[in-house]
Amino acid sequence: MPGVEVIPFSEELLGDAAELLARRHAQHRAAEPLLPERFEESSVAQKALEQALRSKSAFGSAALRDGRLVGYVVGAPREAERWGENVWVELEGHAVEEPEDARDLYGHAAAAWVEQGRTRHYVLLPADPQLLDAWFRLGFGQQQAYGYREVPARIEVRLPRGCEIRNPTAADVDGLLEVDLALPRHQQASPVFSQRPLPSEEELRREWAATLAGSEEEVLICLRDGRPVACWGFLPAEHSTYHRGLGLPDRAAYLSFAATLPESRGAGVGVALTDASFAWAAGQGYRAIVTDWRVTNLLASRFWPRRGFRPSVLRLYRSIP
Secondary structure, three states, X not given: OOOOEEEEOOHHXXXXXXXXXXXXXXXXXXXXXXXXXXHHOHHHHHHHHHHHOOOOOOEEEEEEEOOEEEEEEEEEOOOHHHHOOEEEEOHHHEEEOXXXXXXXXXXXXXXXXXXXXXXXXXXXXXXXXXXXXXXXXXXXXXXXXEEEEEOOOOOOOOOOOOEEEEOOOHHHHHHHHHHHHHHHHHHHOOOOOOOOXXXXXXXXXXXXXXXXHOOOOEEEEEEEOOEEEEEEEEEEHHHOOOOOHHHOOOOEEEEEEEEEOHHHOOOOHHHHHHHHHHHHHHHOOOOEEEEEEEOOOHHHHHHHHHOOOEEEEEEEEEEOO
């Protein structure tokens, strides 16, 4: 196979790049049918790619073989306060005919990113083994999984003894503070080692006040012998900062938060809350539920696939050095 010529991405290549993206998305949908069908149309795919290029700091590379576009990579930064000096390659930000060409494309683009001081690189990929292998051989590792599943038409909720599932009230907030902290504390421990600081009690109380005052968030809590022991939170998936564009199913709910007190894990509380969430989603007319988890979170990375969530999009990460 002839080698590729790699050049900076330019708007003149948008049409050909959109064709590549539409074909890749069609292949992705064959594996994950909940993904939106409209992006299989190159005109729709082009609008998504144009959005990726809208940032003033966006930069990309294009691969040509015999003068024909065979791949591209486009990245842009997110807020540095949360992600450091970063670049994100979103789902719409890359497509290749041959997975190996992704390595040349990244090599070209990353030189510019690192020269700008952007040394934390994130990329969202379809869970395609050959494509993953190409990026793994660039020094990336898997950080996050994005899970998809259909909302079942009927579900039976089986409550563990002494448990009740309902919406929270103001009287529950004191007991829910420890539940809120259970997840970030778990994420700070091995092997996740999250560096994000724990929220303060004041911050948590403000969040609960806003939720209870009325918001688009649906919250279900589980009480055991009258004490809150777990909490699941949902939003319309279009409000997610992760599931968007090509990765956002139609009529989907986003499971944005799930936490269980350590002493109640393994007792069936999480299973009951998940089933209750499916029943709620069905009643609201949702077709799909999406969520995401750190793959180094051993509990989450086993629990959610067992609940039927398919890790169909993966977030990879590389830090330089």
